Amino acid sequence: MTTSDVSIVAVGDAADAIESAVPVLVKENFASRLFAKDATLWGKEAESEAAKRLDWVGLAETSRPLVAEITQLRAQFTDAGLDRVVLCGMGGSSLAPEVICATDGVPITVLDSSQPDMVRAAVADRLDRTVVVVSSKSGSTVETDSQRRVFEQAFREAGIDPTERIVVVTDPGSPLDKDARETGYTVINADAGVGGRYSALTAFGLVPSGLAGADIGRLLDEAEAVSDLFATDDVDNPALRLGAALGGTSPLRDKILLISAGTANVGFGDWAEQLIAESTGKDGKGLLPVVVGDAPTGPLLADELWVYLVSGDDESAHPGDTAVQVSGSLGAAMLLWEVAVAAAGRLIGINPFDQPDVESAKAAARELLGKGTGSASAPAFTDGAVEVRSMGPDFLGSADTVSAAISALLGQLPEHGYLAVMAYVDRIADQSLADVRVPLATKLNRPVTFGFGPRFLHSTGQYHKGGPADGIYLQITTTPIEDLAIPGREFTLGEFIASQSAGDASVLADHGRPVLQLHLTDHDAGLAQIQQAIAQVTAS
Template sequence: MSVSVTFDDENLAELASEAVGRLVAEGVPAALASGDPTLWGPGAEPEATVRLGWLTLPLTSRELLPEIEKLVERARAENLNHVVLAGMGGSSLAPEVITTSADVPLTVLDTTDPGQVRRALEDRLESTILVVASKSGGTAETDSHRRIYEKAFRDAGIDPADRIVVVTDPGSPLEQSAIEAGYTVILADPTVGGRYSALSAFGLVPSALAGADVKELLDDAAAVQPLLSQTEGNPGLDLGAALGAAAADGRDKLVIEDDLSEINGLPDWIEQLIAESTGKSGKGILPVVGADPSGVDDELVVGIDTDGAVTVTGPLGAQFLVWEYATAVAGRVLGIDPFSQPNVAESKENTGELLDQAELPVGTPILVDGPVEVYGELPGSEAPEDLSDVLTRLLDAIPEDGYLTIMAYLDREAAFDAPYPEGASFEEMTDAWSGADPVTLRGQLATRTERPVTFGWGPRFLHSTGQYHKGGPQNGVFLQITGAVEDDIEVPGKPYTLGRLQLAQALGDQGALAKRGRPTVRLHLTDRVAGVERLLAAARQA
């Protein structure tokens, strides 16, 4: 089964057709399919030269299958049925989509929240196999997870070499240290960037260990691959032309819907791919996930197996490849290098500098509203009256072409601890969880503005939409949420805890955003449960 791209918007279809005509006249389909690194201009060529390996992954990744199968057989023989993935960005988002769509369990650690990490540590450690996935080999979050699990395994009398699998690029510092430690090492294709790595070892190894059929993924991708060199009937070309032409025409807010899709969570993966690939040089496409369309002029609705201005249907493996191809095409249309991430390092560097300080410079709150402290600068000269006033003023600060983003450095599973009555129905349980979930804030604020409201869990979004926030159009308004840590976790061999790292990451990104002159406010929950409750109540009152 292949991928189909259909249009239900005559103006968009015309724009896309015109863009396809130009791309075909320029020889782009055949050139891209053959891996031509000159397609995005001289400035992008050096990076593109070493970043086009994803085009052939449906074929080249098959070489990994025997090694992966042996690993899976060993894990099953040893009853290692709790698969934990420590990885960020492209190393975690694709496996999460693959495993949730296949309905197989995978615990994903793409967080520095001590509570969320402790949940994983306390869950069946005796039957845990840990996949440590890092392209660079130096990702701070993933390095911390590895160190913490090594200690936990040793404390439990378990040899880490029997439980840790490393996926990394050849020559990375992680490869050498893993070999020295006796860990199983599976090397990924170094010519594939992180956000394009869904069909590489980064996507396949943890997914296969969890029980997903990764050969089927490659088969589905291989089925669509021949179409990507064609000038007609090329879903990647049609989709990329539509995305790029729409954005160039002012429709640069990409609302992705998947209500009817059997693929679970693909918009989250698309969000990283599109935002990090296009959000630079003051341009870009902003993906909006988990939101209803507002009907504003700068909005483009794309449906995954559901109706939109553009509808994309097809199996997951093929969708991965088509969206990657489409992103590269959209970059060409917009004059953007889709393989660089020039602003990602900024927040990382800020974090490192903060961690070197004896005390983190949290500043003085401009308002304390019960269990919520407010830090930063609000538009207007007057001090805010209360938390509701803070939220109202942030919404009022969104430009006509702008957006609000909520960035929560919290435990994204904590809402499931919310109490509910004994014998409660599923609807009652869902209401209880929703009332304790920071994600609920996105929907509450979205009802009060026509502008897009996005939500990201920190620090995971730093490896995806964080590039767009800093490198894309400077029309964002930013709301951070941090929380007090009651039960912190030491990072062995490092002079900081997870809680300190998490707060430093928030402060580092806040500094990077504030430097650009955009409204940036941090809400600190001195009591996380009560703080979320107060925040949601304030949003209802605003």
């Protein structure tokens, strides 16, 4: 069906799910109750959290005053010769601006890492022309606070007043809000009634994007054009149809392959990945988004749903026994998927607005950080420039090489499981590492996800721990080329990211998940060694 800028075409089990589940959602008045901010839609246990997280349904209207404010601020920076925008933020604070700017064709540097080499590179690039947006909903995100401190010091050392270069986006009353105002920074508050992954059309999405030059007014126009449609209790509501396809198949097709097939929304799958995984992956249930880029070459698996992201003028459904084709301008698509995931949450029976297992990994990281750098366990063995460790079930056996260890991990894959590759390396400089996803998926004939750490901790990290217990985990960490001190902190960025990776692995192991840790003692040599080992394993 095609209506008002969005199109949903479904075949197979996805079409059957729409036919059976949408009438139920319509009978329950789900859409109109959602847009009326009815917090009872997801059950009694979810009510208190949902009551604080539903302002996103009206952002197309309530965010309008931000447009003029951001436009004026951008003009001031442009007049001062400042034409480079760096965003320090994690999760929902960074993923939406990255997609908005890429789709609009405007440059922005997204610094969503505590990896020392990546942070250093961002600080060293055109500092004299740089504006930094520091985004943290809670105001206490350690990665973002660390990035801010490093930039503040760099500005001061260059003879630049940080208050003239840093813009803070946070919830009103947060620790960062108070501190930034007292320091003299420009502060723009976001709507506190919106959770991070639903915040694309709040100040978190609009401020960095608008300062970088994206047309944020048009983005809100696109969302506003479909708001009434999505709020309508009707079987033709595209958001209900997509929600039913995602959460209403029986048995549930819980591996959602996001396939870029001509969409103009650049990198949309990365934004949708966080929305889906963090919203649904809990209570042993959930939907695992798998960002695959091009169409898969293998057959559709019994637990997969293929979602093709297409342009608005593509009228034909793409091949696949069970598939959904989705199109829409970026603002409309963001609201479409937010409503759809909220509807899928109701169908699956989870609260889409909490993220209990994200905090568990943070707590483990804090505990390990307090123990100092000596908290890493001894490796099971060392092969060249790679230290090998296993956590969770004992699966290494007699393995004494990297390739043998990887094979041993792959041997733990359940019948309907998935492999998650989690790389705590420089997301920009080491981008080629992501290429290992395809041969691993081909070898296993199962879904394989790839995430850069700590970025994915605010996304699929919730699903890894709270979702179904059918994952195996390959974690890659590295010794930074050069560590970086955090001004005013007793730990370095290198120590911090080491605690994050170790904390993540320990929580996975506590949940009984098999984890293989490969640590590069020499970054370049170790990285090449791992890539060669994966090539060897997948070729056999």
